[in-house]
Amino acid sequence: MDEQLFFNKLNNLCTSKGIFYFLSSLEVLSDTMASRALQRISEVEVDDNGLKNPGLLENEVFRALCFQFEFASSKLSNTGLLNALQALIKLRIDPQSTLMASLLSESEERLGRGQLTAENLCALGESLLELESPSCATLEQIVNHMQERDVARWSPREIVMVYKILQVTVREGKQCQNLLNRLNSVTLRTVSQLSPNFANVILNSLVVLGQTGAVPLVTALCKHSVKHVPYFTDHELVNVLEAFLYFGQKVHIFTEALERHVPKSLLTMHPHTVSKVMQYCCKKMILSKPIFDAVAEGFISDADRLTTDQIAAYIIPFGTLNYLPPNASSLFRKLETVLHTRLRHFQPHTLLNLLHSCVLIQRYPINFLPKIFSPYFLQKLQAQPPGLNRAVMSQLTHLFLTVTLECPFYEGPKLLSKYQVKAFPTPHSSPDVHLFKRVKTGLLYLLKKRIYFASEVSTPYFYVVDIEIKLDEEGFVLPAAQLEEVHRRIALCVDGRNRFCAHSHNLLGEEAIKQRHLQLLGYKVVQIPFFEIESLQNARKMADYLHKKIFPCTDG
Numbered sequence: 001m002d003e004q005l006f007f008n009k010l011n012n013l014c015t016s017k018g019i020f021y022f023l024s025s026l027e028v029l030s031d032t033m034a035s036r037a038l039q040r041i042s043e044v045e046v047d048d049n050g051l052k053n054p055g056l057l058e059n060e061v062f063r064a065l066c067f068q069f070e071f072a073s074s075k076l077s078n079t080g081l082l083n084a085l086q087a088l089i090k091l092r093i094d095p096q097s098t099l100m101a102s103l104l105s106e107s108e109e110r111l112g113r114g115q116l117t118a119e120n121l122c123a124l125g126e127s128l129l130e131l132e133s134p135s136c137a138t139l140e141q142i143v144n145h146m147q148e149r150d151v152a153r154w155s156p157r158e159i160v161m162v163y164k165i166l167q168v169t170v171r172e173g174k175q176c177q178n179l180l181n182r183l184n185s186v187t188l189r190t191v192s193q194l195s196p197n198f199a200n201v202i203l204n205s206l207v208v209l210g211q212t213g214a215v216p217l218v219t220a221l222c223k224h225s226v227k228h229v230p231y232f233t234d235h236e237l238v239n240v241l242e243a244f245l246y247f248g249q250k251v252h253i254f255t256e257a258l259e260r261h262v263p264k265s266l267l268t269m270h271p272h273t274v275s276k277v278m279q280y281c282c283k284k285m286i287l288s289k290p291i292f293d294a295v296a297e298g299f300i301s302d303a304d305r306l307t308t309d310q311i312a313a314y315i316i317p318f319g320t321l322n323y324l325p326p327n328a329s330s331l332f333r334k335l336e337t338v339l340h341t342r343l344r345h346f347q348p349h350t351l352l353n354l355l356h357s358c359v360l361i362q363r364y365p366i367n368f369l370p371k372i373f374s375p376y377f378l379q380k381l382q383a384q385p386p387g388l389n390r391a392v393m394s395q396l397t398h399l400f401l402t403v404t405l406e407c408p409f410y411e412g413p414k415l416l417s418k419y420q421v422k423a424f425p426t427p428h429s430s431p432d433v434h435l436f437k438r439v440k441t442g443l444l445y446l447l448k449k450r451i452y453f454a455s456e457v458s459t460p461y462f463y464v465v466d467i468e469i470k471l472d473e474e475g476f477v478l479p480a481a482q483l484e485e486v487h488r489r490i491a492l493c494v495d496g497r498n499r500f501c502a503h504s505h506n507l508l509g510e511e512a513i514k515q516r517h518l519q520l521l522g523y524k525v526v527q528i529p530f531f532e533i534e535s536l537q538n539a540r541k542m543a544d545y546l547h548k549k550i551f552p553c554t555d556g
Helices: 003-011 016-022 031-045 054-058 061-069 078-092 100-110 118-130 136-149 156-171 177-193 196-208 214-225 233-249 252-268 272-283 289-304 308-320 328-345 349-358 366-374 375-383 390-406 433-447 508-521 539-550
Strands: 456-459 464-471 489-496 524-529
Touching: 003 016, 003 031, 016 031, 016 061, 031 508, 054 061, 061 078, 061 100, 078 100, 078 118, 100 118, 100 136, 118 136, 136 156, 156 177, 156 196, 177 196, 177 214, 196 214, 214 233, 214 252, 214 539, 233 272, 252 272, 252 289, 252 489, 272 289, 272 308, 272 375, 289 308, 289 328, 289 375, 289 433, 308 328, 308 349, 308 508, 328 349, 328 366, 328 464, 349 366, 349 390, 349 508, 366 390, 390 508, 433 464, 433 539, 489 508, 508 524
Parallel strands: 489 524
Antiparallel strands: 456 464, 464 489
């Protein structure tokens, strides 16, 4: 039969049974026809879970095909040899079998003799990469042969394969930065031609290979990924999100693409993918209401099939970014039900992170706090990394302070003082230096003397106040150092961009709870947000603004 006619008929067959029946009707098969038949069998019989029907490996037609390749490997064409190798690896044939050993040995000999074309090198490289422990020396040989041709003339398929090979060889401790520099430079010029899969593989390789210096390529690939968001598989989308996180990329149009894609695809997305989307939003401080609202809905219906880590990944960003979705009451009712049934399955640090995020948005896990404050649980926290470091102790202190101030009816065990921090660490909440300086200049203009306000004041309640002003009973400002006759304390919160969600006027959870607690502790809290003062051009205008904010009931 004519080869082209054979290929056309073969491609129309969708079961191994049909393929075997068709093959048994033919008297002669060329090696390229036989290898294409093996490929077609692998295409219809292998899915994400592996081989659908292991019994097909015992079929007499299949065994006859394999026999042809095992005992005539030296007579095969390059195409027949490498297509057969690729198909048999996909069919999970034991790499130690005589059939596979024969094909691998013949391929390596031809590679050593320089008999393989660029197309052949690609096919061999892709096959070896599918093996559990490919020969590093053979992979290096493939790359060396490919480098004999100008890298600039490599096809996207060749580029992708070399990136994947380099991932393996670098794990073995091989240095290849010179080749990577050339490869990164060539890839930059081909980004627009890359398929979603190729772009994804390259981004993942850049992460694995630690290519933090390839900023132009990373930026181009991240922007190129935007249009592919609806077409990415779950695995590909996770890879892209990890690359964005690893390289610190924040592309606004990518977030917009996620906002269009996630809400309508959430029901079919794997929970791991949803978790990664939420992690991306949380790390980048992106409060995307369309995504968060969809995830809140999804949690209510899917919570029972989520792992404990996925439950935490879905919920924690709501607290971190200080957002309650429209269905908040149903969301936290569902969370409470899940916690009641699965509390003992949570790792200690995961549970603490989860409950801490709840109190940031005034959802109080009263029923679970006796467990958190128990010596047994605190010992478990201590025993697991990162142990009881300052960040963990500050979360415990937040929980303790929350029940003390906001849940006076709580009567369970309290947090022992040795587990409380003296002052909360301030990774996000340290004041914006430039903004802080301008506010202090305005205050000096308003109050005339520096003695009338103090900055970065530690309180007995773990919080640090940006600026504190003391008033006597009649409302007059007292010197900051004075301790007697203090009737009212004013806490000025100088809130720079770092205390808000990205491109938003929504305070982060840790800043919101601080201002809430200061108020409950008797302070008059005055918020000075960056977006109200950035346009004030001089000290007098700043002083006028501060006067209206701090003393709204008095005349100038």
